[in-house]
Amino acid sequence: MHFKLVLLGFGNVGRAFARLLMQKEKELKSRYGISYSITGISTGHHGLACNPQGLDPGSALELLEAGDSISSLSIAPLPKNNFDLIKISGGDVLFENSPVDYKTGQPALGHIRFALESGMHVVTANKGPIVHGYKSLSDLALSNDRKFLFESTVMDGAPIFSLFRETLPAANLISFRGILNSTTNLILTRMETGQSFEDAVQYAQSIGIAETDPSGDVDGWDSAVKVAALVTVLMGIPLTPQQVDRQGIGMLDLPKVLAAKKEGNRWKLVCSAVREGEKAIAKVEPAIVSPTSPLYNTEGTTSIVEFETDVLGKLTIRETDPGPETTAYGLLADFINIVR
Numbered sequence: 001m002h003f004k005l006v007l008l009g010f011g012n013v014g015r016a017f018a019r020l021l022m023q024k025e026k027e028l029k030s031r032y033g034i035s036y037s038i039t040g041i042s043t044g045h046h047g048l049a050c051n052p053q054g055l056d057p058g059s060a061l062e063l064l065e066a067g068d069s070i071s072s073l074s075i076a077p078l079p080k081n082n083f084d085l086i087k088i089s090g091g092d093v094l095f096e097n098s099p100v101d102y103k104t105g106q107p108a109l110g111h112i113r114f115a116l117e118s119g120m121h122v123v124t125a126n127k128g129p130i131v132h133g134y135k136s137l138s139d140l141a142l143s144n145d146r147k148f149l150f151e152s153t154v155m156d157g158a159p160i161f162s163l164f165r166e167t168l169p170a171a172n173l174i175s176f177r178g179i180l181n182s183t184t185n186l187i188l189t190r191m192e193t194g195q196s197f198e199d200a201v202q203y204a205q206s207i208g209i210a211e212t213d214p215s216g217d218v219d220g221w222d223s224a225v226k227v228a229a230l231v232t233v234l235m236g237i238p239l240t241p242q243q244v245d246r247q248g249i250g251m252l253d254l255p256k257v258l259a260a261k262k263e264g265n266r267w268k269l270v271c272s273a274v275r276e277g278e279k280a281i282a283k284v285e286p287a288i289v290s291p292t293s294p295l296y297n298t299e300g301t302t303s304i305v306e307f308e309t310d311v312l313g314k315l316t317i318r319e320t321d322p323g324p325e326t327t328a329y330g331l332l333a334d335f336i337n338i339v340r
Helices: 012-023 025-032 057-065 082-089 108-117 128-143 161-167 182-191 197-206 221-235 254-262 324-339
Strands: 002-008 035-042 048-055 093-096 121-124 173-179 266-276 279-289 303-309 313-319
Touching: 002 012, 002 082, 002 108, 012 025, 012 035, 012 057, 012 324, 025 035, 035 057, 035 082, 048 057, 048 082, 082 108, 093 108, 093 324, 108 121, 108 128, 121 128, 121 324, 128 221, 161 221, 173 221, 182 197, 182 254, 182 266, 221 266, 221 279, 254 266
Parallel strands: 002 035, 002 093, 093 121
Antiparallel strands: 035 048, 173 266, 173 303, 266 279, 303 313
């Protein structure tokens, strides 16, 4: 079967996904009977490209690496915006990977809704639409006999949502606790070596882990939106990031971090939620963890989450040093699970 793909958002994750598609092209065909063409690409600052007959992803990557616009790859007329691109691309599957908006989930929420209404499947790594529109988007996908998947929104390519959806039937999530933000975990790990908070942030920025404005990470917003996504989907309790009791790592100075280390403990930005009847108590907060905790040895950019269910007790998933490539794999896994 042949599928036409549209990529909205062509930053680090979008580019890694394009490379992974090219790397896996022969395997997709031989193992799953899947072939593809990319008919639309949207970038944040380097234009749009559309060709229902197919674009060359290698050429798009080369243009972007040179700092050039990809619009030269498009056939006339050029799409006016992302909605126009979705409309004229002839796409079967939309990959929505634009920057996340914690407060509203837009414009990704609108892109996904329009694509589903247009008869496309949708895969996203964007957390915003999950916490601000999961129920309505899932219902819309069902009513149009389409699929809406989002494995890469929490812990990159680690199988969290698919684990509960496909392999844990009748397992009810009671609580979870973990470290879900790579940037803050790296900063705290660096501070344990004696590096100041400011220097640790600069290091995270220098290797591409932290944004130029790191507030989304250090203030706990990225963690809060991930907690809200897990509660919304896995507990079935709608929750927005604003409803998560949130505190970032700004209150942790170097003496506090070193004092905990001297006592054999570690500071971590801990994400948690506990079901209480029809509600969930959700928190993001700096906490001291002891060597007996599974969170203790989670260093650098590694993430971990421990789930407690009513049938299995505690189940832990750990992902070591994720990056754009692991997020891209989550997108690919969703694509295969949708169409095979």
